[in-house]
Amino acid sequence: MAAEKKLLVVLAATGSQGSAIVNHFLEHEPSYRIRGTTRNVDSAKAKALSNKGIEMVSAELTDINSLIAAFQGASAIYAYTDSAGCAQAKEAIEAWESGKEKSLPDAARALEVSQGKNIADAAAQIPTLERMIWSSTPDSKALAGGEYDNYEMASKAEVLRYMRSTPALKGKVNAVYLAVFTESFVRFPVVIGWTKPTATNKKYLVRIPWNPASSMPWINLAQDAGSWVGALLKTDGDVTVEAVGGEMSTEDVVETMRRKLGVEIEIQQISLDEYSNVEPTGLMRHVGQLMRWTADLGIGREDPGAIKAEQFAKTHPGVKRSNIKESFESIDWSSML
Template structure:
């Protein structure tokens, strides 16, 4: 039987990567969910053979219609869209949580056909740090995690929580971008965190998320029933990653640590969001990608994920 793989946000970075993992496999039929089926990106998916369906994350009824008959659903929300629109992390968290709960409710309505619900989320920094660090673009997703665990037990049995690591394209975020300093003849990257902070990387997410999702749905005995999968390809410290980027670009770079106040004053709003994440990673290091209750986190080694593109290759293709 051909299985319907429904991909939310199919024209986005994560969604495109998931579509690519299933689109040429005759065992699967890809249903691409987008708000605008007439967009160039949506039409490109249609040309590849995907069924393009319109739905809006704010409209539960449209999601239920779009999900009907699905065997596998990949779900993702976009914190950055409401964050940019409202310039408010609190508002963005509320919107993201409401959208993610709509996704979960719509998925729960497909339980007669559903085999697997893959939900793209992030660790619970607030729980791991005992309330010290609340990372807004983590917290909105964590509220959705809690909803699934507390209110959708039947869906939970078919759910994998996929923790997606650091994108190589995050260097395009102004408070993370290396800037050329002519008098120093090098690039400088400013941060309110130590250069030794470990960063768990997915690299080019549109290349690397697909193999993880495919491994997840093909090994439900390991990944379903609320399993957590860490979708990362490699780990670098902040300075190691900067030096890797510099070598790839044939230039020199230096990381400069500044105070949290100066970092936030330099880039209001966005540096507050990024700064709290980096400071959480800095304080908790390897523990920052764990669960507060100590449950096992599955890695690429546990699932036999192979063929991932490395950060070096990803940086070669990145234009700032």
């Protein structure tokens, strides 16, 4: 008689991060069955996952009871929060506009921490839970001072501390610091201050507040992230790991864009003030600080408790590290034009 499969619950399974984990486990981890959470089980993406054999259930990170229901019977949980989504959420915008929070980044941080604590409190009520993987970040402000104060990094780090201080989760929580996703610039051109040609300037512009020559850590999210999660599920709890496929400078990424698009692109290194002045909420300042941290210090380089990617990959041969240059070459950059 075949052994019963363990249950892995993947939060926000229709998102880019969640779907990367789901697809890896479908292809490479047959000992698990998968339940995915989503806001709308009738969406096209949810139905597509259902057609692959994924059990899709409705859950909201602001509704702890829906999380408890979604986690029932779980052996493992992959959990993450959407920092950009928190900044766009009605609750955060209302908290900022009403004066409850002094800025939109502060409101987004409060919402993200609340969501993360709901995940922890719900998971603590699941007696079958063996391991939870939290997609986290180092606490940039605590580790390196106010120069790198970023609401996303602060909120995820605070949630990790909360999870590991929850008695029912002791020894069960592993954290992964995912490097910058290789598809980030094409999905979010605003991150690199992407500016199209004008009547007076015939070049495309990249305007950034970090050193474009600095080597940055990257990961091919769709191809590789699931393998790191799979390895962490087999690792004793309370481990934090950097998940990095390789390094490449922004200059070299932009050179790839030039070749692929066949256009002239000029890089301008600007001040953080200039970078953040494109919108009034303060969010772009935090984006700039996050990218400066990554360019200056890597992902977990300043965190003495984080296992380096090379070290973890040596002891976990199943971890996949796609060639980063080839990953950038394979991207369809045409939407940037």
